[in-house]
Amino acid sequence: YRKDRRNRMAQIIEGSLEKRPSHCPSCGVAWESTKDVYAHGTTPKKRVIQLTEINNQPTYLELTIRRSKCRHCSVVSANHLPNYFVKRRKSISVKLHLKVLMELKNPTNCKKVASICKTGYQIVYQTSLQIAHYINDLDSRPLPRVLAIDEFKATRDCEGAMAFIAMNWESGQIHTILEDRRSHKLLEFFNGYSYEERCKVEFVVMDMNAAYDSMVKKAFPKAQIVIDRFHIVQHLTNAFKMIRIQEMNKLN
Ligand SMILES: [Zn+2]
Structure with missing residues (x-):
């Protein structure tokens, strides 16, 4: 000590x-x-x-x-x-850095976070700047020509039951992740882009979700919807499985 x-x-x-x-x-x-x-x-x-x-x-x-x-x-x-323990030239461990990030999720100030994490004001301030830059970069990312969308089960602290993911199909890069997949939330997000920008999306690759269908037509007026192969196969497999179980249950 x-x-x-x-x-x-x-x-x-x-x-x-x-x-x-x-x-x-x-x-x-x-x-x-x-x-x-x-x-x-x-x-x-x-x-x-x-x-x-x-x-x-x-x-x-x-x-x-x-x-x-x-x-x-x-x-x-x-x-x-090792990198997972501490990043090069950093004075705090990765775990402590993550703790600072978690604290910054709440409406708070840097001084308070520094006191909770028992670390320095400068460390917290620099971390908050990094988040701000990261978010700015996300906002300014242009919409891709081919956009692939889907929903997935995310972490428990999300607002919606399912989260939403959008990907640039051609580059394979994640475009955005939203914590709520409901249509009005998605429209709110995509309407943040100008009409011209949204018209640049030529194809939207997705599953057979009817709710997305109307959302896509509103958000991307020029886009053509493509049902993704994965979801067709998944749909067929599920239908086949259901029939198999039904038939099986008839046999005593
Ligand atoms: Zn050597």
Whole structure:
């Protein structure tokens, strides 16, 4: 236990990152034995990563990072922490970053989130800026020539029972995900685009949902509806299965 730089009593977990990568990050040769690589001290500074709190106290991981020197190219490199744990050059763990994101979902302010997550104001502020940029990028994305739409069961905290997904059929990129698949919500979203922009959609690929049919005709006046092969096969399979069960039940 020690005071952190925000003058709060914190839990410090000390350790050393010993695990050496399997290959040289510089020349790519496999590091199999001491003939390929040898230990070369540690980085001058310890790596400090803030984790999610433990026992309501800010928690830090303080790591001594070992370095290795490649015998093939003589390049010294520091051992790397896995990306799922902490991103490069970040001072907080991925899990703590996700916690900040979850807190930012609620109408709140950065100072409050920083205090809940026991982290710094700047970290929360930068994260909120990232979200703002991300959302702006989504908004300005033009409508594709071929739009594929469907619904899916999303997370429990969604407003609607089913969520909505739209994809650029040609590029395979997700265009948008909405938490409510009801027609009026979809129209509200697509009507955010200008009439000209909506006319650029030539084909809408979808299932046999009648509600979408009228929505598509309203939102994309020039588009032709294409029933997607997957849904035709699925429909046939279901019909076939129903008949099979009916027939089977007749037999005692
Ligand atoms: Zn090397």
